[in-house]
Amino acid sequence: MKYLTIKDVNLKNKRVLLRVDLNSPINDKTKKIELSDRLIQHSKTIKYLLSKKASVVILAHQGRKGDKDFRNLKQHYLLLKRFIKKINYVDDIIGKKAISEIKKLKPGNALLLENTRYLDEETKNLSANQHSKGKLVSTLYHYFDYFVLDAFSILHRSNASIVGFTVKLKTLVGLTLDKELTNSEKLFSKIKKPFVMILGGAKPDDVILLLNNKKADYILTSGILGELFLIAKGYKLGKKEQELKEKGYLNNIKEIKKYLNDKRIFIPEDFAIALNKKRKEISVIDLPINYLIYDIGKNTIEDFKEIIKNAKTIYYKGPQGYYENKLFNLGTKEILQAIKKSKAYSIAGGGHSLDAISKFINKKSISYISLAGGALVEYLAGKKLPGLEALKIKR
Numbered sequence: 557m558k559y560l561t562i563k564d565v566n567l568k569n570k571r572v573l574l575r576v577d578l579n580s581p582i583n584d585k586t587k588k589i590e591l592s593d594r595l596i597q598h599s600k601t602i603k604y605l606l607s608k609k610a611s612v613v614i615l616a617h618q619g620r621k622g623d624k625d626f627r628n629l630k631q632h633y634l635l636l637k638r639f640i641k642k643i644n645y646v647d648d649i650i651g652k653k654a655i656s657e658i659k660k661l662k663p664g665n666a667l668l669l670e671n672t673r674y675l676d677e678e679t680k681n682l683s684a685n686q687h688s689k690g691k692l693v694s695t696l697y698h699y700f701d702y703f704v705l706d707a708f709s710i711l712h713r714s715n716a717s718i719v720g721f722t723v724k725l726k727t728l729v730g731l732t733l734d735k736e737l738t739n740s741e742k743l744f745s746k747i748k749k750p751f752v753m754i755l756g757g758a759k760p761d762d763v764i765l766l767l768n769n770k771k772a773d774y775i776l777t778s779g780i781l782g783e784l785f786l787i788a789k790g791y792k793l794g795k796k797e798q799e800l801k802e803k804g805y806l807n808n809i810k811e812i813k814k815y816l817n818d819k820r821i822f823i824p825e826d827f828a829i830a831l832n833k834k835r836k837e838i839s840v841i842d843l844p845i846n847y848l849i850y851d852i853g854k855n856t857i858e859d860f861k862e863i864i865k866n867a868k869t870i871y872y873k874g875p876q877g878y879y880e881n882k883l884f885n886l887g888t889k890e891i892l893q894a895i896k897k898s899k900a901y902s903i904a905g906g907g908h909s910l911d912a913i914s915k916f917i918n919k920k921s922i923s924y925i926s927l928a929g930g931a932l933v934e935y936l937a938g939k940k941l942p943g944l945e946a947l948k949i950k951r
Contacts, residue, residue, distance in 0.1 A: 567608035577707035687720030706730025711943030722946040748868035757874020794844030826853025850884040851877030896921035
């Protein structure tokens with residue numbers, strides 16, 4: 557896909573409206589916003605724009621109305637100020653206060669507006685054209701020369717601040733988004749074969765979408781996805797199956813059954829449980845059992861490592877088991893170390909994936925760590941992303 561980036565135009569004395577993703581984790585103890593990789597990367601785009609003497613107004617969000625992490629962006633502003641000296645914050649979006657600050661903004665300076673999700677229209681699932689007629693876009697677009705999208709992680713949402721401005725303003729891609737798109741293309745249209753997808757984690761809904769990826773040569777399942785495949789094949793897990801049922805995960809069995817004859821998909825043949833506070837390996841032939849499953853077993857680990865060894869491209873999404881516990885981090889640790897030793901191009905994404913990588917290998921061992929979660933999953937699953945489609949709009 558061809559698109560213009562912020563490096564392709566003259567930005568001097570131009571007024572730029574920039575959409576980033578500052579959505580960050582909140583520390584349980586301090587209740588404060590934590591410094592995230594997203595914030596650090598977006599600050600580089602802001603600094604670049606300011607270095608070119610553009611006036612930059614920033615749109616971002618934190619959480620969603622009704623959720624615990626929904627709040628204003630004052631703390632995000634204070635974190636951004638560590639990297640950007642000439643930045644201010646206004647607790648308004650489209651009111652008189654915001655408009656006044658936007659009008660006063662000088663070249664080489666930035667202004668962070670309030671959480672866009674304070675506006676009810678922001679999260680309505682409407683088309684780009686429909687959003688372009690809404691209050692947010694209609695109020696702000698007059699003040700800008702360019703609209704810049706800089707976050708892959710939000711492109712799967714058809715929100716006002718993501719797609720609406722693309723109808724009214726010349727739209728550019730920021731440094732962060734450009735990097736994400738370039739690396740994602742290596743999994744989508746520029747794949748070196750064999751392409752191995754390693755899918756795990758505790759949230760099966762996301763990774764199930766990836767089973768639809770036609771470009772993968774091998775799909776290695778673990779975590780809850782691997783357990784659901786066993787149930788779909790007719791195995792009874794016992795205690796773990798009851799837990800999966802209580803969490804509603806068995807609702808995915810019908811979808812998974814569509815892939816039972818797919819020879820690219822590999823499922824675990826053994827697991828690890830806790831017995832007398834020790835790790836015990838069990839085979840699938842031992843099922844059902846009255847114990848919870850916490851990790852893939854050693855035979856599965858070895859089988860997966862053999863496939864990884866010959867890979868040319870790897871996508872890693874989700875740890876293999878309860879990696880936070882020393883007894884059950886073997887699967888995750890061994891698989892990540894196999895990726896590290898591999899000569900393949902590797903990309904990883906998702907919060908728990910990144911946490912596991914940080915624990916067991918150097919982040920630099922992964923070719924690219926994506927800041928996107930659900931958006932990258934949907935992209936790899938072949939779904940159209942509204943934000944990405946909006947970049948194609950002819951203005």
